[in-house]
Amino acid sequence: MNEPERRSGLQPDLNSSDPYTVLGLKRGASLVEVKKAYFALVREYPPEQQPDAFKQIRRAYERLRTADVKAATDLFLFRPPTPYQPRKRLGKLTLDFDMADLYYHLQQHGDLGRADFPEDFRPIKI
Numbered sequence: 001m002n003e004p005e006r007r008s009g010l011q012p013d014l015n016s017s018d019p020y021t022v023l024g025l026k027r028g029a030s031l032v033e034v035k036k037a038y039f040a041l042v043r044e045y046p047p048e049q050q051p052d053a054f055k056q057i058r059r060a061y062e063r064l065r066t067a068d069v070k071a072a073t074d075l076f077l078f079r080p081p082t083p084y085q086p087r088k089r090l091g092k093l094t095l096d097f098d099m100a101d102l103y104y105h106l107q108q109h110g111d112l113g114r115a116d117f118p119e120d121f122r123p124i125k126i
Contacts, residue, residue: 012037012058
């Protein structure tokens with residue numbers, strides 16, 4: 001086994017979509033560890049003999065190659081983007097008038113619900 005595999009304790013999985021798993025590294029591996037794992041796997045799977053495996057390894061390395069690309073990859077590995085869902089249309093606005101609505105508003109904000117009006121009448125001072 002090569003050195004990065006022994007250090008991380010993980011075996012490379014060339015069928016995975018996770019670039020860390022493809023290279024046989026733990027998440028959060030440094031750029032130096034990524035580079036060492038890449039070159040060790042390229043020696044193990046040379047492009048002339050196993051081109052499909054090399055393409056998978058190269059694709060994983062490209063996603064972890066620089067600090068900026070690695071940060072974006074780590075972000076989407078932590079929280080994948082939400083699937084696209086088209087916006088739903090709102091229902092039609094109805095402006096129908098109902099007498100029950102008018103009665104309700106008059107009861108709440110007017111005198112329609114009152115039965116006793118003594119506070120409205122005060123004695124006249126002469």
